[in-house]
Amino acid sequence: MRLGIIGVGHLAGALLTGLARAGFAPADICLSPRGHGRDLARREGYALAQDNADLVARCSHVLLCVRPADAAGAVAGLPWRADHVLMSACAGVPRTALARAADPAAIVRLMPITAAEKGASPTLVYPMRADLAPMLDAFGSTIALADEDQFEAATVYAAIYGWVQKLIAASAEWSAAQGLDPGVSRQVSAATFVAAGVMQADASRDMGDILQSLLTPGGITEAGLDHLDRAGAITAWQEACALVLHRLQGTR
Ligand SMILES: NC(=O)c1ccc[n+]([C@@H]2O[C@H](COP(=O)([O-])OP(=O)(O)OC[C@H]3O[C@@H](n4cnc5c(N)ncnc54)[C@H](OP(=O)(O)O)[C@@H]3O)[C@@H](O)[C@H]2O)c1
Incomplete structure (x- = not known):
């Protein structure tokens, strides 16, 4: 997994702390330059993308942590491939809205909480994929939901x-x-x-x-x-x- 994060704000900061705590190397995680991205890359050695298109081109798995109203706009028009996985933590944003904007990437919804910084987030996921397990384990425990209504x-x-x-x-x-x-x-x-x-x-x-x-x-x-x-x-x-x-x- 080559992980990138679009939307480096409050939640992403907690997730990055959890990943570092679990041994993920900062240089292996690519951040978009907005929010705290540029600063964290400079201070802690994360890879820094030039922009969101560069991030998508460089990563296999993209974690989306922008505000819900910004979600579809942030991922539209980027160079998505069928082997990409877009993981959205944006509350209330349905998979269909993201699938339209990020076609042909696979879309997963996540709901971690800030306790991820201590490896203690019960993180909701739909649909679960085996390749996400190391990242989810770094956040805490994983609760896989059977459908999107239950996830909501x-x-x-x-x-x-x-x-x-x-x-x-x-x-x-x-x-x-x-x-x-x-x-x-x-x-x-x-x-x-x-x-x-x-x-x-x-x-x-x-x-x-x-x-x-x-x-x-x-x-x-x-x-x-x-x-x-x-x-x-x-x-x-x-x-x-x-x-x-x-x-x-x-x-x-
Ligand atoms: N906070 C939590 O505890 C929590 C828990 C679970 C889920 N969530 C979900 O996580 C998402 C983020 O919440 P948050 O509290 O972390 O918000 P936040 O602190 O406002 O962070 C959002 C970040 O997204 C950046 N951003 C906006 N549009 C962008 C774009 N097009 N490209 C790249 N970056 C962009 C913003 O950068 P600028 O400052 O440059 O605008 C900001 O740094 C929300 O959808 C929320 O539902 C949050």
Whole structure:
């Protein structure tokens, strides 16, 4: 794989850190000169393309990380061949729009998150291809979806990733305001969310049973969850998921 990146902004920076962490040599990755591309090439030794056409000519696999509104325009008119793989991380941009603009390249949709910089991104992919495995492994774990509708529904988790960070920060702020050391507040808040994820990731156990086992009748977990439910927090969370999915589907 000769990897190139068009759209060297916030997400691409995290992906490049993950790739470097996994041992990908910067000189083997070609960046487009816009955004942070030129600067990263100078500072860290990435190959630098003259422009997007030069990048496509030099690479077999092109990762597209521009804003969704710029996606089709960024890849149109470039020297695509049938043996190219265009991997788009652009939220809500369908494969058909990219296929028209980058014909005859193969089109793959990816949805990594910035935790890729620590090798901890659960990266969504559709359709999966074996030749992408080393790159995806560098980002973290891979979740291959069966069709594009399921990929779109799963993409809501890219937003949930941010909401969970808000919950971690709000919990830590609250406990620090009660007098807990701020560093300890942050540590226990983040580690508690990680622990909940580890427990719920165990597919051998039913999700509801795992939660139910924590709800001692009359206990603190039950009391707080009842309050959140009565206050509409769980419903509001699911409504926010639906809002994001409608945005991704372009129906709102
Ligand atoms: N941020 C995340 O955590 C995240 C997570 C998952 C998916 N995504 C997806 O990743 C994409 C990028 O998000 P971002 O947050 O990284 O945005 P960003 O920081 O704004 O980066 C986008 C970059 O694309 C460059 N660009 C625009 N048009 C270009 C073109 N024609 N050729 C070459 N470069 C071009 C911009 O350069 P200029 O500055 O020169 O305009 C900018 O550096 C979005 O589609 C988003 O849906 C983001």
